[in-house]
Amino acid sequence: MNQRELFLRHVAQTSDLPLLGVDVNIQSANGSILKDVNGKEYIDLISGISVSNIGHCHPKVISAINEQSQKYMHLMVYGEFNQSPQVKYATALSKLLPEQLSTVYFTTSGSEAVEGALKLAKRVTGRTELISFRNAYHGSSHGALSVMGDEYFKSSFRPLLPDVKVLEFNNIKALESITSRTAAVIVEPIQGEAGIRKANHEFLKTLREKCTELCVILIFDEIQCGFGRTGTLFAFEQFDVVPDVLLIAKGMGGGLPIGAFISSPSLMSTLTNNPVLGHINTFGGNAVCVAAAQATIEVIVEEKLFLRAKEIEDLVLKNLQHPLIKEIRMHGALGAIDFGNETVNFKVIKGCIENGVISDWFLFCSTAMRIAPPLTITDKELLTALETLKKVLDAVS
Ligand SMILES: Cc1ncc(COP(=O)(O)O)c(C=O)c1O
Known part of the structure; x- marks a missing residue:
């Protein structure tokens, strides 16, 4: 063959x-x-x-990978050791983000960042309803698939998460479906797999107001549109809104697999108790991947x-x-x-x-x-x- x-x-x-x-x-x-x-x-x-x-194989990413891989690669599951590459990256990223987005939970992919964010929202609010938008893509794992905005890709895998509503994107009237039962709304500020469709300014602003009023966690999925791709470091900077949780991956690692969900210290701290170890993983924030991510963000910013x-x-x-x-x-x-x-x-x-x-x-x-x-x-x-x-x-x- x-x-x-x-x-x-x-x-x-x-x-x-x-x-x-x-x-x-x-x-x-x-x-x-x-x-x-x-x-x-x-x-x-x-x-x-x-x-x-x-770009592919950026020399600064290659040299960061080489340097870190000679020191250590995997030491321990995520969250236990105080690892310099993770601390350096999380600190640097939080300086580039609004104050409330200052705690970074590292994952290995975009879908995994989505899973963590949905769990965080349920844990923080004690509610179960999740809201997403038509033609949204948030990944292929069960939770991420549950909030996908397309029935064709979901139907063969049901039952998925219960209590999910899919609303029309860019329809302000549809936002009336968000209530005090809703745990989270997840949205791409610029939808990727829908064929590149940008949210209207007024739509995102109303969504932010509604979520604030009803204590609903607003999650922005910038896994595809983040890291400089749309003209600002993150797409949400083009709107007058800040999410409660920001999701990143893809362009983050300069070619290595890494993602993250980012929120405030107070929201993120809920994952430490009831239950303890509320969200854990083995490879999130792998030292070599974080070193590549550090080099990548430095190149984008410089x-x-x-x-x-x-x-x-x-x-x-x-x-x-x-x-x-x-x-x-x-x-x-x-x-x-x-x-x-x-x-x-x-x-x-x-x-x-x-x-x-x-x-x-x-x-x-x-x-x-x-x-x-x-x-x-x-x-x-x-x-x-x-x-x-x-x-x-x-x-x-
Ligand atoms: C907007 C968006 N969210 C989530 C994901 C899932 O990321 P991953 O494929 O790394 O799991 C993707 C992947 O294409 C995406 O475009």
């Missing part, structure tokens, strides 16, 4: 046709360029789904990469017009090009990959292709990718 056959046989698959049947076997990745085993280069327009915000996100948006909007495109939704370097047609979209994405540009579509929006390159992509690389895309669009039409 060749490697493609071995991949399909021995690595568990999540669809019948990964990457629409194009075989991509990468040997190395650097910045925004992936190189396959035959030496063919691809420009990365999706950053491994908003992970490689500072190089002000969140400002580059806006330049990427402008470059795309200025250089991409085509009769096949029905709508472009760009919020910084998080974007969707919508063709209003799934067949066209899949043909375009397949054509792009075959011609050396990596993109994909959205879980709940199969008519649009994703544009979320590393924030370090050069103008030349981005313009080359857009030229390729335009040639593919001509060929498809």
